[in-house]
Amino acid sequence: MKKTDVLVIGGSAAGIVTALTGKNQYPEKDFLVIRKEKEVVVPCGIPYIFGTLESSSQNVIPDVGLEKAGINLIIGEVIEIDPENKTCLLADGEKIGYEKLVLAIGSIPVKPNWLNGKDLDNVFIVPKDKEYLDRMIRKLQDKQKIVVIGGGFIGVEISDELKKQGKDVTVVEILPHILGAVFDKELATKAEEILIDRGVKVEAGVGIQELCGNGKVTSVKLQDGRELEADAVILSMGYKPNVDLAEKAGIKTNELGFIVADQFLRTHTPDIFAVGDCAEKRDFITNKPIGAMLASTACAEARVTGMNLFILETVRTFSGTISNFATALGDHSFGVAGITEDNARAEGFDIITALFEGVDHHPGKLPGTHKQTVKLVVAKDSGLILGGSVFGSHSAGEIVNVIGLAIQNKMTVSSLLTMQIGTPPLLTAPPTAYPLIKAAELALKKTHSNA
Amino acid sequence: MKKTDVLVIGGSAAGIVTALTGKNQYPEKDFLVIRKEKEVVVPCGIPYIFGTLESSSQNVIPDVGLEKAGINLIIGEVIEIDPENKTCLLADGEKIGYEKLVLAIGSIPVKPNWLNGKDLDNVFIVPKDKEYLDRMIRKLQDKQKIVVIGGGFIGVEISDELKKQGKDVTVVEILPHILGAVFDKELATKAEEILIDRGVKVEAGVGIQELCGNGKVTSVKLQDGRELEADAVILSMGYKPNVDLAEKAGIKTNELGFIVADQFLRTHTPDIFAVGDCAEKRDFITNKPIGAMLASTACAEARVTGMNLFILETVRTFSGTISNFATALGDHSFGVAGITEDNARAEGFDIITALFEGVDHHPGKLPGTHKQTVKLVVAKDSGLILGGSVFGSHSAGEIVNVIGLAIQNKMTVSSLLTMQIGTPPLLTAPPTAYPLIKAAELALKKTHSNA
Numbered sequence A, B: 001m002k003k004t005d006v007l008v009i010g011g012s013a014a015g016i017v018t019a020l021t022g023k024n025q026y027p028e029k030d031f032l033v034i035r036k037e038k039e040v041v042v043p044c045g046i047p048y049i050f051g052t053l054e055s056s057s058q059n060v061i062p063d064v065g066l067e068k069a070g071i072n073l074i075i076g077e078v079i080e081i082d083p084e085n086k087t088c089l090l091a092d093g094e095k096i097g098y099e100k101l102v103l104a105i106g107s108i109p110v111k112p113n114w115l116n117g118k119d120l121d122n123v124f125i126v127p128k129d130k131e132y133l134d135r136m137i138r139k140l141q142d143k144q145k146i147v148v149i150g151g152g153f154i155g156v157e158i159s160d161e162l163k164k165q166g167k168d169v170t171v172v173e174i175l176p177h178i179l180g181a182v183f184d185k186e187l188a189t190k191a192e193e194i195l196i197d198r199g200v201k202v203e204a205g206v207g208i209q210e211l212c213g214n215g216k217v218t219s220v221k222l223q224d225g226r227e228l229e230a231d232a233v234i235l236s237m238g239y240k241p242n243v244d245l246a247e248k249a250g251i252k253t254n255e256l257g258f259i260v261a262d263q264f265l266r267t268h269t270p271d272i273f274a275v276g277d278c279a280e281k282r283d284f285i286t287n288k289p290i291g292a293m294l295a296s297t298a299c300a301e302a303r304v305t306g307m308n309l310f311i312l313e314t315v316r317t318f319s320g321t322i323s324n325f326a327t328a329l330g331d332h333s334f335g336v337a338g339i340t341e342d343n344a345r346a347e348g349f350d351i352i353t354a355l356f357e358g359v360d361h362h363p364g365k366l367p368g369t370h371k372q373t374v375k376l377v378v379a380k381d382s383g384l385i386l387g388g389s390v391f392g393s394h395s396a397g398e399i400v401n402v403i404g405l406a407i408q409n410k411m412t413v414s415s416l417l418t419m420q421i422g423t424p425p426l427l428t429a430p431p432t433a434y435p436l437i438k439a440a441e442l443a444l445k446k447t448h449s450n451a
Helices: A013-025 A043-050 A064-069 A130-140 A153-164 A185-197 A244-248 A295-308 A341-347 A396-408 A413-417 A435-450 B013-025 B043-050 B064-069 B130-140 B153-164 B185-197 B244-248 B295-308 B341-347 B396-408 B413-417 B435-450
Strands: A002-009 A031-035 A072-075 A078-082 A087-090 A095-103 A107-109 A145-149 A168-173 A201-204 A208-214 A216-222 A227-229 A232-235 A239-241 A272-274 A325-329 A332-338 A351-359 A371-379 A385-392 B002-009 B031-035 B072-075 B078-082 B087-090 B095-103 B107-109 B145-149 B168-173 B201-204 B208-214 B216-222 B227-229 B232-235 B239-241 B272-274 B325-329 B332-338 B351-359 B371-379 B385-392
Touching: A002 A013, A013 A031, A013 A064, A013 A095, A013 A295, A013 B435, A043 A130, A043 A153, A078 A244, A145 A153, A153 A168, A153 A185, A153 A325, A185 A201, A185 A325, A185 A332, A185 A385, A216 A232, A295 B413, A295 B435, A325 A396, A332 A396, A341 A351, A341 A371, A341 A385, A351 A435, A371 A396, A371 A435, A385 A396, A385 A435, A396 A435, A396 B396, A413 A435, A413 B295, A435 B013, A435 B295, B002 B013, B013 B031, B013 B064, B013 B095, B013 B295, B043 B130, B043 B153, B078 B244, B145 B153, B153 B168, B153 B185, B153 B325, B185 B201, B185 B325, B185 B332, B185 B385, B216 B232, B325 B396, B332 B396, B341 B351, B341 B371, B341 B385, B351 B435, B371 B396, B371 B435, B385 B396, B385 B435, B396 B435, B413 B435
Parallel strands: A002 A031, A002 A095, A031 A072, A095 A272, A145 A168, A145 A232, A168 A201, B002 B031, B002 B095, B031 B072, B095 B272, B145 B168, B145 B232, B168 B201
Antiparallel strands: A078 A087, A087 A095, A107 A239, A208 A216, A216 A227, A325 A332, A332 A385, A351 A371, A371 A385, B078 B087, B087 B095, B107 B239, B208 B216, B216 B227, B325 B332, B332 B385, B351 B371, B371 B385
16 A cells, blocks of 8 residues: 555645645655646636636646655545545545645535526536636637626626626626625725726626526526526636535534634644635634635645644644735726624624725826725724725735735734835835825724724 | 924925824824925935926925824924924024924935036936926936936936936946845846846946036046046935934934934934934844935834824834835836845844745736746744845835835744735735745745754
């Protein structure tokens, strides 16, 4: 029987980064990654193969990183884990022993059982499966009217890409606004306006009843009775953790269906770790289990797992997801990190919010200057920064990271105000009106006036 | 005699932000800003009035912020401070009493006494003086050959702007490479290549001997004997703190000529603060007095001053400048925060450096993808991040801020590796190869292999 020190099941972001970090930390150990896919797609790049990219081949994670690091790779499927004997059984009958096992088995698209018509022709999901996606793109080529069910990030990004290809695209979102699950109303409304402005139709605040058609899908019936014509339907209704393999092996899952994992990403079963979309996510602020799935969170978990595989170290723990979400629509970008105002209020936090609207260059007369708005959610008593969001140009993505780092370092608005933020004219807002800092100032003022 | 609670001398970034933050913190107090200039130019925007902007009027800090906040403004010149009686004398004979005085009197361009020919016609400096700059731009209009002395940020940015106007521009820099005072060799070399590629001639590693001409400047004689023809010369040889007013009042200055200021920006004279370019700068890492002048540092100091004017609070202190410098040349951007490798070694730190070259979008096949390189300087024993630099596209400016926040929060490479960094495809590097994180990983590996 083959044996390896560390066996990683899954070859997407979480698996790769666990193996690379682990090998970096423990170079003397053998690492083996087993994955099903011949080629692995970049998960967050999937929407762009529907438009901007020429083909899915431009959206593949190369294996060269694993090879260079001396990590072994098998294309194959693990069908059974035996935690007692510390072995895995592959579909081809091979057995592999491990000292440490890492489950990086990801997530699968939601395709609700209650949805009539879900198996009609030209109804698609968005799995991380290159062959499926290639087929789907080919089939979409001669379809004109496309209805996208679910206005989360994947739904919105695919809609925008399909619109760029000249399709007639409608997004249906059950929440009052697209991206409404992660953004507060101001930002969600802004994103929705921009998407509509770019030619995508939006039906928000209404759910779907069923998909209609005879063999092929022809329309989507909404809960308010209206029917939208459709040559094709894309279900982007979220993802669920892929945990069958783990559950069969008796590895504990939580109430949301994720594999339970501690601050080192250890499962309840000895020597087995779980990372990425399949692993339990807890909110950094509330510590409650949540359903957020992000490659960036997966990679942070993977680094923590990799570093702690053989030796635990309390300064290297994962403290919960800060749900750092961002995207771009044309020249505009939106992002959020930490808790939103709505969620904070619903949880019962006593908060202050502050919003500052400025510009992303200075002086503002410089060509290419774009509005930049930052909103902060702050704990009223301690002044701790609990969350923040940004609307701006493409630099917004990294500003969300500045906010994310402030949250993860448990900074207060007062300590943020003592920080030096670099402000070169062509790259950022002015030093006198950097929106993040101005929002912190407003928050501080509100704290005083309420004291 | 007029009296005010807080008198701020100087109306550029440091003065404005001190007044605004102070008024925000102490709304019951009267604030008065006195400045000489009718209109205040955005300091770091000055280079762009030589090309990209239509005129200096597009580069003015509006007064509306002060007005809205209820801060009084006088255009006038303070010619004497009487710290004993807590009054200031204006050039027009008026006396104003203060409870707290803030010196935000800035810096003035260096025009060395030893330089023959410095007062010839068409030899310019770059002061923060709109009227001077307007005259200078008019005079430069019919000049073709322009020699810029000093390849720091102002010199490089002005050169690039003048080149855009079709001028024949040469930068002379005494250090081996342009921007060599703040960047390590890799980055300085890269910036220099790009500037040359954009058509600016660079003479680096050579000083100047004198400016020649009869009435008007006609050439620049270099220390190696060569002579560069010149229709105009721009001296961008740095700035010195503007401290005459302070020194006359007996306010203590340090060995570099800056007004001595503590962690609350208090001078040695009771009830007098100093902020911005005129105030002592200490390096965040070494705590040594340094000469770095940055609007971003000035604004951070100003916020600390404003908050501490009447009530000190130890969580609101300024801990030294992290020298966050960045700029853009066309689509390329460069930036640095904290200590450089060269300076760290010269100071005697035991350091590790790590450099990772990646891309700023993912997948890398997305249109507009630009290289992104991050270099970290890390304390070998503790793993503390002491400095970092970025070369990339325009998002580099905010990545420098991510690094700056890591330094100011005293993060180690190990704690940075546990952080979640958002990575949307169109806005950032991939989660699996985010250059800042990869550089931290390499640094950690080097620590291990050296242990």
